[in-house]
Amino acid sequence: MVEIFVLSHKKIDHLKRLIQNEYLYINVLSNLGIKQKRSVKNALWEVHEVSTRDTTALMQKFNLPEILARVMAARGVTLDTANDFLHPFLRSSLPDPFHLLDMDKAINRIETAIYNNENIVIFGDYDVDGATSSALIKRYLATVGINVAIYIPDRVKEGYGPNTDALLKLRKNGTHLCITVDCGTVAHEPIIAAKNAGLDIIVIDHHLGTEKLPDAVAVINPNRIDEDSPYSYLAAVGVAFLFIVALNKTLRNKGFFSKIAEPDLMQLLDLVALGTVCDVMPIIGLNRALVHQGLKIMSMRKNTGLRILSDILEITERPSVYQLGFIIGPHINAGGRIGQSHFGAHLLSTDNSDEAYDLSLKLKILNDERKTLENEATKEALMQAETLVNSGVNFIMVTGSWHMGIIGIIAGRLKDQFYLPTIVISISHEIGKASARSIPGIDIGAVIFLAKLEGLITEGGGHHMAGGFSIEKDKIDKLHTFFQSKFINSTGNKTIKADGVITVSSINITLWKQLQCLEPFGAGNPEPRFIISGAKIVKPEIIGENHIRCFIADTDKTIRAMAFRAVGTELEKALMQNSLVTILGKISVNYWRGNENVQFLIEDALND
Template identity: 40%
Template sequence: MADPALKQDNMLFDVQSSATRRFWTLASVDEALVRRLQPSVGGSDLLARLLAARDVTPEDAAGYLSPTLRDTFPNPSSFADMDKAAGIVLDAILEKKRVTVFADYDVDGGTSSAILTRYFRAWGEELGLYVPDRLEEGYGPSPEAFRHLKDKGAELVITVDCGAAAVSALEEAEQIGLPIVVIDHHLMAGHHPPAAALVNPNRPDCTSECGHLAAAGVVFVFVAALNRLARERGVAPPEGLPDIMAFLDLAALGTLCDMSPLRGVNRAFVRQGLNILSRAQNEGLRALAEVSGISKVDSVYHATFMLGPRLNAGGRVGDPWLAAKLLATDDRAEAIALAERLHALNDERKAVEAAILDQATAQAEQALEKNPDRGILIASGEGWHPGVIGIVAGRLKERFHLPSIVIGWGQGLGPVAKGSGRSVTGVNIGDAISAAAREGVILSGGGHAMAGGLSLEPDQISAFDDWMVSHMAQFTAERAAALELPVDAVLSPGAASPDLVDQIAGIGPFGVGSPEPVFALQSVHVTGVRQVGANHLKFTAEDASGRLDCIAWRSADQPLGEVIRPNARLHLVGKLKADEWNGRRRVQLDVSDAAEV
């Protein structure tokens, strides 16, 4: 049962410990604000409540509901070094210098590099590409990589989604005379390293107030700055300046897959970028959608959970260059070959992840059996691939609602163990890992509030576990709060309709900072339970108002699946989705939790 101290006035259905050990609360909103928001959404009380719960004011409602680049796009000159960087890069284009983009191996890095590659191509120039190997080189630029590029004839390097913290690499580049333009978005502290220009909305002296942008968003602003400078100079390629609006699909994909908050210009990137994505103008994305079984990419789900994992698969368990190449290619045959390779690697990644997750879950359960009050889970294993340990840490965090760290080493992965952590709201795992590194408990590490990484010797794991358990003991209240499952509204099965789903979609896009609405069904009768796929459960929820199709993903062997039984009487929580099959459009509840009545 949940801590009695957690009992709240807005406790929903008095659910204090659900199948997933959560307590449910119903969103509490200002009724006066709801009434003031209703005109913005055609008088709908439900939509007004959803906006109010997302802290949208009547003054901001129009821009929130219909975000445009015209209204939200930042002035490129407000970014420190943006004008300087644009001058350096435009000069390089006009002087036909050999320029290479150095990209991170994730989706944000791949989309960022593809935007630049396509921009250069519109000028008749080919941009070189370098993507570091996760296992052999780690994250970001290294002195060795910059020396290699210099030896290969690079005259300018642009780093994207990395570089702002690569002090030793940038110092080496300065020593060997290789100019570097850094375009990044990661947090910085204090003095920035030497670079020809360093564009980062999160550098301490940047006044852009755009620290919420993904790297792809910063790069999109950068190519706008390039076009503006070219107009000022009166220069352009023969067919005119590049149409950067065609790159919005890439900006949207990078923004979504990097989990950037959907506010300000990010909402415009995603809303308008999804329109570009749906037109399938990018050969690489079109091929990837085809091999993924998507007829039309037109939703946040498609971009984030279908395309994103496949694009990331190369950097996790295969060739880190694949995603960047796919997103930049205009060759249909090459696009299909690259997409098929990424699709296969994603299947491999899922198999590797599943095997590690089974072992990590068993370790977590054993640790909690020994100490139910421990405030963190740490699982480790020889041969656990560093490309998937972050995903597994996230799965543990989602299942047990505790900060989780997963560590792997050996079997060709190197003698030093690598760890990746994910946390719950209120518990800063990056600070905890940094503190452990400062005290010599591990070799190195750090991160931010919700995620972190570390390196340590395998024989340090036991002491690190003890240290972390002791450190996390202070966060009792925060861990208890992490068990809350907020619900936006109570719904009856008969009220769920395609029209309602369309109305809700109208206040999207949904993502980080603008969460998709969560609904609850009260005391419904469960019928037609059947397993689909490997471990998903489909069933029907019924009451006097009608019936609603439901699915609980990855639940058949989980506590959630144990309560979903034929003829059970349950309260359910989930998200409404449109389900199309054989030309029929229906509504389905994607169930995330349940509680017995």
């Protein structure tokens, strides 16, 4: 690990003169024996240590600026993988979808349903991954002349995944085939009941399951226990895309498109990108290609719902991972959290502008209500969490009577602040509904799976970084004891990795544009972070509810900076002193009235 130290202003000036044309001063910093410090967020900073040989090789072969080659090398990009990283096209990344177990069975069954004009219903989860997966399949089938319905269960009344009452009702209403998306892998009893009633089920999912598979026609899931697919990192919408690729290929080979135009599957990638980003899947390999191409499709604004929602939210910049994850995604999610669960899926699948406008307005109102509920509940949960952390726990588990739709957000907030696996339980009528978030190295989905095997929870599931479950109130203490043994390796010691140390003077539009060559950013390919040592903070002020705007300067240049959600934190104290601070953050561009202005987004700080 390369340690980061606080530099005196004389040494910073000396470094500028020594390396005037370089952005990064990593090697010089690593040799300075000055006292190491924790940040105001109680984190240790670490600069990626990168081989000079690897960096030089990437620079020479691909004609890259030094900063891009260094960042790529830090992310494990090699000479063999660099071309796909820089040019993530589907034609080189897309696998044969039939490599997934049961894909052939699923395609045979839906092909029969198409030719026999059977009634098909898509049963989706109520989050963004479920909404995009549902809309993706519905939109594809509509292009080949097949109209299907979407069913999204109510989060409070029905809970997660297929339930017996809903499936039997679908069968009673004439449904022959039900395709579950982003759920179904552990729905053993409901699927058996559906089968006995004559309703066939195809499961398309990505969550962990047990060795026993549900009694469905097909279970397509790269995370099946018996599956050896290398694409375990796909979101459910990514798996759903492979499903329609397989179906489209089969229909083409059988002459289905001799009389109608073959659908352009690329036009559906905006939905794949949205679901992948919002489910926080790693932006690597196939996901990187899906998101990269999906953002391009989204910029064409062909999806009626996405276009109208973006207009209502006054999104004017080109689509980005940030917009998907932090602006569009939360609004799509709002219906499933505190409103009507089907709003998101219906918005993404409709071509009716009036319906899309109505749904977009409702989702915006619901998201505003969600923010109010979230702020109040987070304060209560934070008080519990602080007491637990002060007692030296290795995970956080808090309980309350909060709205079920916001406990996942609260879990994420607490996890980010304390860097510990976090479980938030909402209790009503002696039953707790929980949402969990984890940190790298702690597989929360696997722990939930083990808790279910122990009989501590009634139902639940998840993946490495997130999960959820239901539990009887009188078993919460036993579950707490169980978690204590499973989270023993969780220390709460957070390390923030930076890609280098730069000066204010080196930050400009050119540098920002160079870094954009590494997009799309996200889990597995984080947006580059940099350290500015001895930055002078000028004119700090609070804007909005909890943000800080200021300027940062050195002897040669001044640029604008922002620190989001900083009010009431130690970061606010560091910045409002109007003095010299060592800061960590990202280079960004602010668009205002047609102008591009470079800025620095401050995430953490060390007091000089």
